[in-house]
Amino acid sequence: MTVVASVGRSLLGLEGISRPALEHLLARAAEWKRAMGDGTLKPVLGGRFVANMFFEDSTRTRSSFEMAAKLLGAEVLNWTARGSSTSKGETFLDTVRNVSALGVAALVVRHTASGCAQLAAQAVDVPVVNAGDGTHEHPSQGLLDAFTLLERWGRLDGRTVVICGDVLHSRVARSNLHALRTLGARVVLCAPPTLMPAGFDALCETRHALDEVLEDADAVMLLRVQLERMAEAFFPSAGEYARRFGLTAARAARMKPDAVVMHPGPINRGVELAPEVADGPRSLVLQQVANGIPVRMAVLERACA
Ligand code: CP
Numbered sequence: 001m002t003v004v005a006s007v008g009r010s011l012l013g014l015e016g017i018s019r020p021a022l023e024h025l026l027a028r029a030a031e032w033k034r035a036m037g038d039g040t041l042k043p044v045l046g047g048r049f050v051a052n053m054f055f056e057d058s059t060r061t062r063s064s065f066e067m068a069a070k071l072l073g074a075e076v077l078n079w080t081a082r083g084s085s086t087s088k089g090e091t092f093l094d095t096v097r098n099v100s101a102l103g104v105a106a107l108v109v110r111h112t113a114s115g116c117a118q119l120a121a122q123a124v125d126v127p128v129v130n131a132g133d134g135t136h137e138h139p140s141q142g143l144l145d146a147f148t149l150l151e152r153w154g155r156l157d158g159r160t161v162v163i164c165g166d167v168l169h170s171r172v173a174r175s176n177l178h179a180l181r182t183l184g185a186r187v188v189l190c191a192p193p194t195l196m197p198a199g200f201d202a203l204c205e206t207r208h209a210l211d212e213v214l215e216d217a218d219a220v221m222l223l224r225v226q227l228e229r230m231a232e233a234f235f236p237s238a239g240e241y242a243r244r245f246g247l248t249a250a251r252a253a254r255m256k257p258d259a260v261v262m263h264p265g266p267i268n269r270g271v272e273l274a275p276e277v278a279d280g281p282r283s284l285v286l287q288q289v290a291n292g293i294p295v296r297m298a299v300l301e302r303a304c305a
Helices: 019-038 060-071 092-101 116-123 139-153 171-182 238-245 285-304
Strands: 049-054 075-080 106-111 128-133 160-164 186-190 205-207 219-222 260-262
Touching (some): 060 106, 060 139, 060 285, 092 106, 260 285
Parallel strands (some): 049 075, 186 205
8 A cells, every 4th residue: 555644735645744743733732732721712613623534433632633723723524324325325435525525624534445545636726634544544543643742852862662453453553653653653563463564573573472571661651452353363362361461560561660561552451461550640641631632733733734
């Protein structure tokens, strides 16, 4: 698949986006977060509509794009596949073209198929924001994860981030790999051999056991085991997976004293992440969710400028 980082003001992925461009978006997100805190928000998208088009389920991304748009003064058209004319056979491209024809300022698109956001961007004349396309990218998640780590550390240079779990099916891993490395972090991908994409060992550091990298990590980002994208068995059982790749309380106790734990959600509690670690003092999980709002405000502001 041809990967295009952005078509005009669309945001289709983080691959290929320069460090200054990432830093500019993240700085705008920080300004929006400050404005949310001190009550100085400006309705820069007043009188405009943003269409949320989710062809795949979501809790965090859909909700925070909606809140981000509304905090910027926009109205939100929440289109969902359920109840739409896709049940009558209307195609993906006809659907996005028709919603675009309603006069919206931007489309936020999530789909199970890799490349759908790019297809949409080529089919309509309004900006498209990729809210997660198959196993390809989830750029606003990569941005909010980088934002959360920058808030904690100030800079990412010299920091080690271990991304552990179902890398094969993870658009979050791909977007984070691009963003975190561009911003200066060392990224180590850790997965069972069956869940590591072919060729990734030439692209970045890879490991096949969490215990090998745990003590190096300034942050461990766990990935959800995506059972819905697995047509075959990639590991013997959830228990076996958790024993080798799960961040248990015992493993968390071996991390650097100030190292942090992240997860994009939804969490398979007890599989990739123990409940007491997910809810414990190292966890940034809910800060990641909250930061989704100012980061998506910056993304929508850029799209609709
Ligand atoms: N992180 C994330 O994309 O969560 P949702 O699927 O709930 O949007």
